[in-house]
Amino acid sequence: MSPASLRENLPVVLSHVASRGGSRELREEIRSVAEMQAVRVSSIVARDEQLGRRKTLSQQVGLAMKSGDGARAEELKQCSLEAGTRADEFTQDVEEMDRLMEGILCKVPNLLDDRVPEGLSEADNEVLLTHGDLSALPLRLGWPADFEPLWHDVVAANLSRGGGLDGWDAERAVRMSGARFFALSGPAARLERALSQFFLDAANDRGYTEVSVPFVVGRSALEGTGQLPKFEEDLFRIEGGSHKCNGEDAFLIPTAEVPLTNLHSGEIIPESQLPLSYVACTPCFRAEAGSYGRDTRGLIRTHQFAKVELVKIATPAQAKEEHEKLTADAERCLQLLELPYRKVRLCAGDIGFGAEHCYDLEVWLPGQQLWREISSCSNTGDFQARRMQLRYRPEEEEGAAKGGKKKKVKPALVHTMNGSALAVGRALVAILENYQREDGSVVVPDVLVPYMRGETLLEGPQVEFDESLLK
Structure with missing residues (x-):
């Protein structure tokens, strides 16, 4: 199950895990995946915004250099580097969340067919x-x-x-x-x-x-x-x-x-x-x-x-x-x-x-x-x-x-x-x-x-x- 699918179907997943006798700790971890997935999506959006900003600033650096405005070019260059650094930070955040979510998702059992009866043993x-x-x-x-x-x-x-x-x-x-x-x-x-x-x-x-x-x-x-x-x-x-x-x-x-x-x-x-x-x-x-x-x-x-x-x-x-x-x-x-x-x-x-x-x-x-x-x-x-x-x-x-x-x-x-x-x-x-x-x-x-x-x-x-x- 993907993090996105888990988040979309969180109540169903939690219900099936509970029916299987899954521990409270596992259910809390599953909830954390849904929360991380929301943060992950936001981080990806923010990363892409910074990458877009870096691209725009890089183009402006070239225009400033052509016009002979070296000071402006240097200023834009620094802003471009900062945008790249912020993008890298968001990328690292996404990768860390992916690692954590993968470790939890491999512990999540399969969802149950509707024909499976309730019971613990x-x-x-x-x-x-x-x-x-x-x-x-x-x-x-x-x-x-x-x-x-x-x-x-x-x-x-x-x-x-x-x-x-x-x-x-x-x-x-x-x-x-x-x-x-x-x-x-x-x-x-x-x-x-x-x-x-x-x-x-x-x-x-x-x-x-x-x-x-x-x-x-x-x-x-x-x-x-x-x-x-x-x-x-x-x-x-x-x-x-x-x-x-x-x-x-x-x-x-x-x-x-x-x-x-x-x-x-x-x-x-x-x-x-x-x-x-x-x-x-x-x-x-x-x-x-x-x-x-x-x-x-x-x-x-x-x-x-x-x-x-x-x-x-x-x-x-x-x-x-x-x-x-x-x-x-x-x-x-x-x-x-x-x-x-x-x-x-x-x-x-x-x-x-x-x-x-x-x-x-x-x-x-x-x-x-x-x-x-x-x-x-x-x-x-x-x-x-x-x-x-x-x-x-x-x-x-x-x-x-x-x-x-x-x-x-x-x-x-x-x-x-x-x-x-x-x-x-x-x-x-x-x-x-x-x-x-x-x-x-x-x-x-x-x-x-x-x-x-x-x-x-x-x-x-x-x-x-x-x-x-x-x-």
């Missing part, structure tokens, strides 16, 4: 639909009436009722890399790989262009998509003078959204090429500095995870429909895996910083007896495009009276959308918990059998089950 999100019968898989897999499904990490390890997959190793991973890292092996690792391949193929089938992107990006790329400066503490920065991206600080990507959207940073795309649809599977790295003590068990909240990301770049007129399509494409993956899920619209207090409208897809996890987010599908409007100067050139018909020719018009900002289809680790969690059997084996969902080389059942070595390991 996930408890206020709007459940739009629930897909799948929670009893269907238990019946199909023959769960006994008293069966208590286990957490995914227990199923993946060699612990569950004397069976399990013998494919979960947190201890060795932590020894190498620290807390919130893990290692998978055997059937669990193959299942994770199969999910990645399946999600990529599903996106390709829906018309997305698959892209292999860098896993390291510079600061400006993260600023463009809105991760910086607000979420810097949640990112992994690469330290060391030799690790720079075009002279900028380098970071490991928190999501493929960053490199995919930045593919066209600073470009002007012909309208005829839109919408663009991209997909990439990448590792993602998040320090999540503010989340210690939350969801630390298993694969729920780790520092490194795989995700298949969908990104769309569209015109404003296309954006809402493309957002719905992107969300439906993510839902389709869950439907093909036959996993129960629900679709929710995020409320003002739970929606992401850069999103104007967002759907979360939450998968049912019977081991934990709760719904967990597995995909977040956001329409960011022109929020990211403005930051990275990503535009398109509209074309309009002049009409048959002028030969039906097209004329080029002024470039406009695109709208961008992104969503997980899906978070691979959480999809693995969902399969391990929903497709587990009483003996510790895991049934492979039908759609994944070709990706598992025909395997329909995953089993590990049979061992004596130690109940104390579950405590």
Whole structure:
């Protein structure tokens, strides 16, 4: 948002920031931008007046010199220099205000779509639909009436009722890399790989262009998509003078959204090429500095995870429909895996910083007896495009009276959308918990059998089950 736009829409901006739970300090800073913008406009007018005065005086100096009036010429020259000095002072004032306003504006979240419900937390999100019968898989897999499904990490390890997959190793991973890292092996690792391949193929089938992107990006790329400066503490920065991206600080990507959207940073795309649809599977790295003590068990909240990301770049007129399509494409993956899920619209207090409208897809996890987010599908409007100067050139018909020719018009900002289809680790969690059997084996969902080389059942070595390991 530009300072001028913020000033013109100040009550609306303040209302949306308040709905998001924005602090009083942030709202005061936003008001200061509106005030500075008014002073900035006045300073620009005053600067231009001084520049005009300097030009006029310079011309008068020349006339005085021609007439031989040296004293008058010297007097006018001094007045011209004073006007130039005043112009420079106003220019410095404008530049300082620009710097201050830019620092505040990068902290202002996106404005909200009218469909976003009021609310301060996930408890206020709007459940739009629930897909799948929670009893269907238990019946199909023959769960006994008293069966208590286990957490995914227990199923993946060699612990569950004397069976399990013998494919979960947190201890060795932590020894190498620290807390919130893990290692998978055997059937669990193959299942994770199969999910990645399946999600990529599903996106390709829906018309997305698959892209292999860098896993390291510079600061400006993260600023463009809105991760910086607000979420810097949640990112992994690469330290060391030799690790720079075009002279900028380098970071490991928190999501493929960053490199995919930045593919066209600073470009002007012909309208005829839109919408663009991209997909990439990448590792993602998040320090999540503010989340210690939350969801630390298993694969729920780790520092490194795989995700298949969908990104769309569209015109404003296309954006809402493309957002719905992107969300439906993510839902389709869950439907093909036959996993129960629900679709929710995020409320003002739970929606992401850069999103104007967002759907979360939450998968049912019977081991934990709760719904967990597995995909977040956001329409960011022109929020990211403005930051990275990503535009398109509209074309309009002049009409048959002028030969039906097209004329080029002024470039406009695109709208961008992104969503997980899906978070691979959480999809693995969902399969391990929903497709587990009483003996510790895991049934492979039908759609994944070709990706598992025909395997329909995953089993590990049979061992004596130690109940104390579950405590």
